[in-house]
Amino acid sequence: MGIKLGAHGQKPEYNTDEYLKKFIPLVIKHASEFDNFSLRDLTDKMKLSDKDKLVYNDNDFIYDLKTKLKEIGLANVLPNGSLSLTDKGRDKKNGTEPHNRLTKYQKIYLPLFIVFGLSTFCLGWSNYLSNKEVNFQKEKNSRLESDFAHYKDSVNEYIKTIKSKTKLNVNDSLQTRN
Known part of the structure; x- marks a missing residue:
């Protein structure tokens, strides 16, 4: 064959x-x-x-x-x-091969990375908010200072006019008694 x-x-x-x-x-x-x-x-x-x-x-x-x-x-x-x-x-x-499981190193450091990342974010956010509050307080203070300067001048002038009137009144009253 x-x-x-x-x-x-x-x-x-x-x-x-x-x-x-x-x-x-x-x-x-x-x-x-x-x-x-x-x-x-x-x-x-x-x-x-x-x-x-x-x-x-x-x-x-x-x-x-x-x-x-x-x-x-x-x-x-x-x-x-x-x-x-x-x-x-x-x-x-x-059937015992690992299926891309996390290593011991990753199990330890992954949660730490997450915690530090979140804390960094929270601290940055609180820093932003506190800076915003400081700027608001500075603006408020400058408005108060300008208002105070305006009122201070007005009050000083008012006190001067009152003092001058009282001096005149005192002088006038002294003259009439004599």
């Missing part, structure tokens, strides 16, 4: 990024946790359609998949071409 060319079908057109997103979780799920594994050996464990098998077994795609797994930090590529899961890959496989 001869070999049938195209028995596996022609290489289908595919978007590498879409298939990487599809196959990375499957590879992590079916990979052995502590032993080295080959991507081609996982084909039987994963239940793939015929088209997906053709895409997955493509040499270019296998290379892209290895590169992406190493780039993300989920697997190490060994010199012989096999892969092994990293700690991050094992955590993802077990």
